[in-house]
Amino acid sequence: MAKQTPMMEQYSKIKAQHQDAFLFYRLGDFYELFYDDAVMAARELEITLTKRNNGSSEGIPMCGVPYHSAENYIKILIDKGYKVAICEQVEDPKTAKGVVKREVIQLITPGTVMESSMLKEGENNYLASLSHFTDGSFAVVYNDLSTGETRIALITDGWDAVIHELYSQPIKEIVVSSNLPEQLQTQLKDRLNVTLSYQDEVNFNAEYRNLSENINNDERLMKAFSRLLNYIQFTQKRSLDHLQKAEVIELKDYLSLDMYSKRNLELTETIIKKGKHGSLLWVLDQTVTAMGSRLLKKWLERPLLSKTRIEKRLDIVESFYHGFMERDTVREALKSVYDIERLAGRIAFGNVNARDLMQLKKSLEKIPELKAALYQFSKQEMTELADALVYPEFLLDKLEAAIVEEPPISIKEGSIINDGYHEQLDKYRDASRNGKQWIAELERKEKEETGIKSLKIRFNRVFGYYIEITKSNLHLIPEGRYERKQTLANAERFITPELKEKEQLILEAEEKSVDLEYQLFIEIRELMKEHIPELQHLAEVVSTIDVLQAFATVSETNNYKRPSFVDNKLHIKNGRHPVVEKVMKDGAFVPNDISLNEEKHILLITGPNMSGKSTYMRQLALTAIMGQIGCFVPCEEAELFIFDQIFTRIGAADDLVSGQSTFMVEMLEANHAISHATDRSLILLDEIGRGTSTYDGMALAQAIVEYIHDHIQAKTLFSTHYHELTALEESLSHLKNIHVRAEEDNGNVVFLHQIKEGAADKSYGIQVAKLASLPAPLIDRASTILKELEGGEAGKMQHQNVHEEHSIKEEQNSQLSFFIDSSSEAITEKQSKGEHKVISELKNLDLFDMTPLDAMNALHKLQKSVRK
Missing domain, CATH: 1.10.1420.10 (MutS, DNA mismatch repair protein; Chain A, domain 3)
Incomplete structure (x- = not known):
């Protein structure tokens, strides 16, 4: 191997300290990359790969990007989950002896991005750290470096709870100990699609002691917080004056939404397109500022359990709702308010420019106007909001006097400061x-x-x-x-x-x-930096105002009503799905009532596919969430129950990452619900059991309903095509049948989307297939087969063997029909020996190896022998 030049020796030493990052090595007006970094960067950035002559015949692979446009290339790498180490000259080349000294001045990672061009305005960019302890507990710390926000939570319910918690936050990177078990690290990477980083050295820096005041000396939380701080200090290599005090999240204070429910309900993004459009966030986001949009998303992810806090938000929303002229004034003022939260972060971080300070100035100029508009409401809650809009007013005077109206981006080329200032x-x-x-x-x-x-x-x-x-x-x-x-x-x-x-x-x-x-x-x-806490507090108040006025705006636009909260019951009159009604033509959505109480806390829903069962179930969950974040809800009237948890099993999808089938995902989600739900929870289960055979599926569906009824008593909506389950209304006192109304007209099904009491008469599956434009001969053949299967006693007997083994042993004569309704005939002790022989033959039939036609013929033969 040829001897390296002094410069390449320097490069190799620095690269050895940052093996998991692309090293951007400054040479003149370019950042150069060498060896494997160059090969990978050329591929990922689609730039030319060249070679550097280092005394060898082969040369060293290299590529480079211009210094002035490096940010664009760095963003591409960060978006793909990579890290970038920025290596700069740290001494004057004129006075340097030998190779100019260089050091990594910053390590940019997916979770530590500060540049505004790499951040989405309405979304947080979280770095998380995860620490595990010998008692089986875990601590999770979240930090958005761009805003300084830090939150920490202790999780004592095991690893699954950790995954559900992390899934619900917009995390780009997780910092862990290298001692975290390999299988857990794999799950973090595969299930959450995040960059994994390591920080084993955990030492609390006394410089940041004030940031830990809320932790109350909990050693576990202190260790987790220190891990995150140590990693940020290692990567950023500068003072972090904008970091806010760590907020300890008491998870018990918020409605719990597991990863399945958050996905199924499409709160912040849709399942298929993974975008905001079509989600509940899309409907509700009438915020004006970027920081308001971020706060709304956080509220959606953590609805409240405190009735007092919910009602306080609703009081403010109601004031905004009725004071529409004052609300318009507030919205106009907010339109000139920039992202104070991130501007404060950039000031502290040292990468703020004069244009950023002008944005801060223009934002501060609007605060008096905002306060005056709030005082116009003459309501105590609005006056409190106005009074909270405080900031050091001399900062505005300073910016007014110092900075020109339209400064350049660069801070090192002049034309920034006003004449007369100095x-x-x-x-x-x-x-x-x-x-x-x-x-x-x-x-x-x-x-x-x-x-x-x-x-x-x-x-x-x-x-x-x-x-x-x-x-x-x-x-x-x-x-x-x-x-x-x-x-x-x-x-x-x-x-x-x-x-x-x-x-x-x-x-x-x-x-x-x-x-x-x-x-x-x-x-x-530096003067601005001294007052970052006041600016951050101002940003928090402005964000809150923005979200609450947004709730009022969307409520007025969409005719939402203020809910009330009561114990042990829930009643919604003419409730609507907030998202579906927005994408349908005006007036096309059919509203429906829903009632749940102590007497009837399980609704068993039957009706055809496409009729609206899933929509009906989802709209209840979304209405509950909207109410618990302090927003009005889509209905004429609403008495809501404050749910502690919401569990959903809606939709079918394989989990390819985990190698799990649709049915396994279904069972895992059902198990998660019944294992964690309480009598204050909401459970939504849609078509449980359809992923397996009819007998298995029906048996599981009934067992799940019975278990919820007898052991959990949670408010539950359970939709099914197993019409035999409707007989449970007779044996389960807290269950009520409802159905989605549909009518048949000349072989075509008409969906009325109306919820009525009682059970549906049939599923209209063939009619739905017809609507899907399946070939006419296929539809005709399916109709013929259906009539044959429903003919004679075959239709009555096709479900009789669900629990055959134990039912015949216990009550052979009375349990042939697993679901007994008014059309079933009980088998009495007066049955003839011939009938017992039929039962024995029926028991020995291997139905799983028979075609439907074979089964029908066998049943017909047995029926004839009984009728002789």
């Missing part, structure tokens, strides 16, 4: 401006005295100021007037001692002016 800066600017005026006057005078109309005085960074005269006019120059500086193809460049003297004065003034402007900008930034 005396010395004004002097430099005066010298520069007067000098340039002198240059213009000199050019006019030289043209006049030499008679050369095309004479120009120009400037470049190499020669400074010079006089340029075309060759055709050189004969007009008086002898000895100028000193020749440079010869071009068609012109000559000259200087004079007086011109060079003025040049020195101008350039010195401009250079000192730019340097002084930068220093003044840093001073202003």
